[in-house]
Amino acid sequence: MATIEHSEIVKASPERVFALLRRVEDFADYSDLIQAIEPLGGERYRWHVKAVGMNWAFDVEVTEAKAPETLAWESLDGVKNHGRYRLRPVAEGTLVSLSLTYEIRNRLMAKAVNKAATPLVGKVSRQILERVEARLHEA
Template sequence: MATVEHSATLPATPEQVFDLLERVEDFADYSDLITAIEAQGNEHYRWYVHAIGVDWTFDVKVTEKVRPSVLAWHSVDGVSNQGRYELEAVPEGTRVKLILEYEIRNRLVARAVQRAAKPLVGKVSSQILHRVEERLKGQY
């Protein structure tokens, strides 16, 4: 599996950041690459993503939810992936680290995705964290 990591520091407590990140279905509001996320019940979600000119659909299950430090998931259908957000209190607020692993079995598509994956995941993660920060500013 290929791995992509992204991190940022948000000026809020880990609890405040976690409370927004655990609302997975809201991620579609946070990134222009995520077209929709449907809650399927029991911590399962169907993601619809449009990236590198391709529509991607995958189902994920939240596998670990430890407020306020960890939110993890893995795919159960579609693009094979697993990831986790790790949140840590720092003097400036909360350091948020995203670790995403994925595997694409089609070799031609995998090559194109590997070139684009790091900047795409970085873009999506930056958008999500930026919009989480905006929502936090609006709440407090």
């Protein structure tokens, strides 16, 4: 399994940042690589992502939602992954830290994905947090 981490400061309170991150179905609005997110009921969602020239679909379930500190999930099928956002107040607003662990079982595909994954996840994370911050400042 590979783990990718990314942190960034969002200029808003943890409560406001968490409220937007908690709206999982809106993540498609926050990143160019996330094509769609379908609510499946309860805390389950189907993500449709286009990355490294391929379309990926996987179902995830939110496993922890502790406002305004933690939002965690794990995949139910497709690309095996689990991740966690941790939010911590800082003088400038909120330090948002993402930790994402994933596993791709096909070794050839894993080699290609692993090479692209760190910059790709960093890009997606930056896009999400920048767009969350922009939305917070619109309100």
